[in-house]
Amino acid sequence: MKSPAWTLPYAYLKKQFERPGTYLKKIEAVARRGDFTLGKEVAVFEAQAAKILGVKHVIGVGNGTDALYLILKALGIGVGDEVITAPNSFVATAAAIALTGARPVFADVRDDYTIDPACIQKVITKKTKAIIPVHLTGQPADMKPIMAIAKRHHLAVVEDVAQAFLARYGSKYLGTIGTAGAYSFHPMKILHVWGDGGMITTNDATLATKLKLWRNHGLKTRNEVEFFAHNSRLDTIHAAIASVLLPQMPGVVKKRRSLAVLYDRLLKPLAGHVHVPDRNLCTAPIVHTYTNYVVMAKRRDALITYLAKQGIEAVIQYPTPIHLQKAARYLGYKKGDFPVCERQADTILTLPCHQYMTGRDVGQIVSVIQKFYTKV
Numbered sequence: 001m002k003s004p005a006w007t008l009p010y011a012y013l014k015k016q017f018e019r020p021g022t023y024l025k026k027i028e029a030v031a032r033r034g035d036f037t038l039g040k041e042v043a044v045f046e047a048q049a050a051k052i053l054g055v056k057h058v059i060g061v062g063n064g065t066d067a068l069y070l071i072l073k074a075l076g077i078g079v080g081d082e083v084i085t086a087p088n089s090f091v092a093t094a095a096a097i098a099l100t101g102a103r104p105v106f107a108d109v110r111d112d113y114t115i116d117p118a119c120i121q122k123v124i125t126k127k128t129k130a131i132i133p134v135h136l137t138g139q140p141a142d143m144k145p146i147m148a149i150a151k152r153h154h155l156a157v158v159e160d161v162a163q164a165f166l167a168r169y170g171s172k173y174l175g176t177i178g179t180a181g182a183y184s185f186h187p188m189k190i191l192h193v194w195g196d197g198g199m200i201t202t203n204d205a206t207l208a209t210k211l212k213l214w215r216n217h218g219l220k221t222r223n224e225v226e227f228f229a230h231n232s233r234l235d236t237i238h239a240a241i242a243s244v245l246l247p248q249m250p251g252v253v254k255k256r257r258s259l260a261v262l263y264d265r266l267l268k269p270l271a272g273h274v275h276v277p278d279r280n281l282c283t284a285p286i287v288h289t290y291t292n293y294v295v296m297a298k299r300r301d302a303l304i305t306y307l308a309k310q311g312i313e314a315v316i317q318y319p320t321p322i323h324l325q326k327a328a329r330y331l332g333y334k335k336g337d338f339p340v341c342e343r344q345a346d347t348i349l350t351l352p353c354h355q356y357m358t359g360r361d362v363g364q365i366v367s368v369i370q371k372f373y374t375k376v
């Protein structure tokens, strides 16, 4: 099927990369130096990011999936272990666990799309080694009770911050509260590169040293290999791009937050049709970054078609929860195991909400939604 010409698209990549001048200059400098792997710009970016987030160590890696996987490997997690996470994440969260040989164990989520601490508690066994809370959409998971459970059971907490760069919980940035944080720089993430990239944050010096080996063949020096490991480095060119973007991120987040607040306000009168999640379920004050603006809507699929006819691109993230994917069959889950997550999967939709939009665009989208529920 030919895709419609979107007037209000969800994806904004063309706009994001339409003025490549500053980046190209940096890339040219990398090419002239020839330090393509773990070059100067990687160290510059890591130091910049550590300063902004207030964390001791930042380790640039190849992508967000590897960030999760390498943390789990460096923590010694593998065959015979269990790691608890949410079933409504992007598949990479569970895949990273499975790739270590450990078993992904799911716990249901709350109205705000993040893992429910009460459900975590119920699935802890003697084999549990870690919890991966996913700060989905940019909404912080409730870190206080999660950290308390982890402390009681001696578990690591690996924060999946792929969708939540610069989001905060209490006085801290996400990714700096647990044992380590895993970020993705996929082009659709708030902080992004021109392809794949990611980073790990941690305040644990021993873990940081191990992770630097894990991302670079286990090489302690040029010719000394401590253990067999992976090659998953943040490319120098990507690090150069990320470090140009980094100072712009607070402004980007501010814009997204203001559009989301406007959406929330304008959608309020449609409460019988469109459910805006309760963003205040956390036991600490939070700052949401809205990597995705997700609501739950009655007659969701018909609404998406109606919006598309008006040139508005709404998408579903993600229509099939991980426990119901073919890849997860061996884990033995079935429909009905995670009712909140499954109900959300049937009704969620992501509306366009990004730094290239205006308040007028949001108003236009909400008026089309209103028309759908009053006329169709």
Ligand SMILES: Cc1ncc(COP(=O)(O)O)c(C=O)c1O
Residues within 6 Å of the ligand: 063, 064, 065, 066, 089, 090, 092, 093, 134, 136, 160, 162, 163, 183, 184, 185, 186, 196, 197, 198
């Ligand atoms: C929640 C979440 N976790 C992990 C990942 C994996 O990141 P990457 O695509 O960089 O491997 C993503 C990326 O889409 C994500 O959204």
